[in-house]
Amino acid sequence: MESSNKVIIVGAGIGGLASGHFLSEAGRSVEIFERARIPGGRIQLLEKDGARVDVGTQYFHTNYVETYKLLETVGMKDKLIPIHPPVQMIRDGRGYPVKHNTIRYKIVPFWSNLKFGRFVLTTLINFGRLDPYYNDPLPEFEDIELADYVLRKCDKETLEFLVRPIICAFNLSDPEGESLAHFLRICKQFLTASDMVLPGGMFSFPQALAARLPVTYNADVKQIIVESNQVRGVQVGIGKEVRRIETKDVICATPLKELPHLLPSLNDVEKKGVNAFKYSQFPLANFFMKRKISGNQWAYVLSRSEDFKTAYTSDAAVKCGEMVPSGKSVLQTWFAGEAGYQLIDEPDEKIIALAKKEMNRVMPSFESEIESAEIVRHHTGMPRYQVGAYRMLRDFLESIRRIKGLHLVGDYYGHSTLETVVRSARRATDKLLEAASPFS
Ligand SMILES: Cc1cc2nc3c(=O)[nH]c(=O)nc-3n(C[C@H](O)[C@H](O)[C@H](O)COP(=O)(O)OP(=O)(O)OC[C@H]3O[C@@H](n4cnc5c(N)ncnc54)[C@H](O)[C@@H]3O)c2cc1C
Known part of the structure; x- marks a missing residue:
């Protein structure tokens, strides 16, 4: 065994x-x-024709x-650009504009709006306590199933035209089986923040960080x-x-699902925690178009109840013009939730054909305007918090502390x-440094 006093880090995602x-x-050495x-991991870039x-x-x-x-630190904070691109929700072929951080949606009748508003506002009482970025326990919301709750407290309209599109867009999952606590964290995030992008692409961030660090690639x-x-x-x-x-400290910065391979001696509680935790999976169809075809519209949100498998289609050229200097539309069709699982392993041609068929319903000239298409597959999308998963995850994190020198990093913390x-x-890293300190 090679000896090393370095901290070994598994994974060069963020x-x-x-x-x-x-x-x-x-001042610690790392590898x-x-x-x-x-x-970059899940921060990915597709480059094509500039x-x-x-x-x-x-x-x-x-x-x-x-x-x-x-x-x-990497000199990129000043490069961030705020974006407020317009979004339309589509119902019966008609577009309903939505603002990003609003709770007023014209796509559903007045009464449904009121019920949804009351639902969000009553939970606002707990909003101060809700941290989207850290899973503090919220026992009163964790074991409630989102779809069932919305049907009881609001109605089917609210479920199909508000809650489903929101969780599809922000978590790429469907409301069935998902915990109410998870949805509230998502709502807190999107109601209290707006969006920023890097004109060089999100990938330029991990790229700049990696350039300063000793990273070995193709290293499994x-x-x-x-x-x-x-x-x-x-x-x-x-x-x-x-x-x-040889090393005494390892930071494991991989998705949770990698742990059973990396640590074959997980105990039953730990295995249960890891297995309870699912990631959304879906293909993303990217269409490079002959011209700008969506006007200034950034995204079209579609609905499962109208038999669409596409959750929404966004235009990368409208999201951030600097990233697509030609100005031609790059339409990205996101298949979220159950549709994503069904399509992830299907051949490219089948996914492209389905996206075309669905987009033709929204934009009749869609198919004839396509220059080329590329599929990107996300086998590890975003963590899902199904009912019961929060508790099992906490049990897992508590139990895994038995292994000294193992430090877990990932998005399953929130x-x-x-x-x-x-x-x-x-x-x-604070914990690791503290444990290594001669004064601790
Ligand atoms: C489609 C999509 C859109 C998103 N949009 C947003 C957004 O708009 N804003 C936002 O803040 N977040 C967003 N997220 C979430 C965000 O991308 C992730 O939370 C974050 O990138 C996860 O980073 P990570 O380093 O924990 O994991 P990852 O990015 O998954 O990195 C893990 C790395 O570990 C490597 N690895 C795994 N196993 C091994 C092994 N055995 N040996 C060596 N290397 C290994 C992998 O190759 C990978 O590079 C989005 C996620 C997806 C999928």
């Missing part, structure tokens, strides 16, 4: 990179292993704190070696070579956002 940055800043050939299109993470929210500090960590509840090292596959590196991850990296 969690691993933020951890590497915080530790390096504090980051990333399975892919590039950094266009730079975000195909993973879409924006920063104005209430991020730790993420903004990190952006400042096979196992975190643990003996007597203490981390002893890692086993990493780099090409045909397998390296065993609603799936960069801020959740960066904050978890801050907590994990």
Whole structure:
């Protein structure tokens, strides 16, 4: 086994990179292993004919704190651009404009609006307590199923035309099975913040961080070696070579679902916690168009109750003009929720054909205006908090503390956002440094 006094970090998504940055800043040596050939994880970029299109993470929210500090470190905070692109919800072929942070939606009748408003406002009493970026326990909301609650407290209109589109857009999941607590965290985020983008693409952020850190790419960590509840090292596959590196501290900044492979000795509570936790999965169809075809419209929100599998279609050229200098539309069709699971492993042609068929219903000239199409698949979308998952996740996190030297970083600590991850990296690295301090 190679010996090392470095902290080993598994994964060069924003969690691993933020951890590497915080530790390096504090004078610790780190080594980051990333399975892919590039950094960023779920922050992904598609480049084509001069266009730079975000195909993973879409924006920063104005209430991020730790993420903004990190952006400042790499000289990018001043580059952020606020965006307020118009959105239309479609019902019976008619468009209803919506404002981003509003609770007044003309797509549903007056009474449904009132019921939804009352629902959000009554929970506003708890809003001060709700942290979208950290899962403080909310026992009174965690075990209530969102779809069932909305049907009881509001009506079907509210479920189909407000709640479903919101959770589809912000979490890429359907309301069935999802916990009410999760929806309230999402509402708090989108009602209290607006959006910012980086004109070079969201990917430029992890790219800039990674350039300052020792990252080895194409390096698949096979196992975190643990003996007597203490981390002893890692086993990493780099090409045909397998390296065993000794270390006392490992930051695991991978999605939670990787843990059973990395830590074969998980106990039953831990396995239950990991297995209870699902990620949304979906393909994203990107259409590069011959011209700007959506006017100044950024997104069209469609409804499952009108037999659409598309949750919404957004135009990257309207979201941020600097990213698509040609000005031609780049329409992105998001299949969220159940439709996403059904389509994720289907061939590209089938996904493209379905997206075309559905978009033709909204924009009759759609198909004839396509120049080319590209599919991006998200096998690890966003964490879902189904009823019961919060508690099982907390049990898991409590139990896994038995392994000394193992530090977990990820978006499963709150609603799936960069801020959740960066904050978890801050907590994990502070703890690691504190434990290593001669004064602790
Ligand atoms: C489509 C989409 C849109 C989103 N939009 C937004 C948004 O607008 N705003 C926002 O704030 N958040 C958004 N999110 C959420 C945000 O992208 C994630 O919460 C965040 O990027 C997760 O970062 P991470 O570092 O925890 O995990 P990841 O980004 O998943 O990174 C984990 C890394 O670990 C690597 N890895 C895994 N296993 C191993 C192994 N065994 N060995 C070596 N490397 C390994 C992976 O290759 C990956 O690079 C979005 C997510 C998705 C999917």
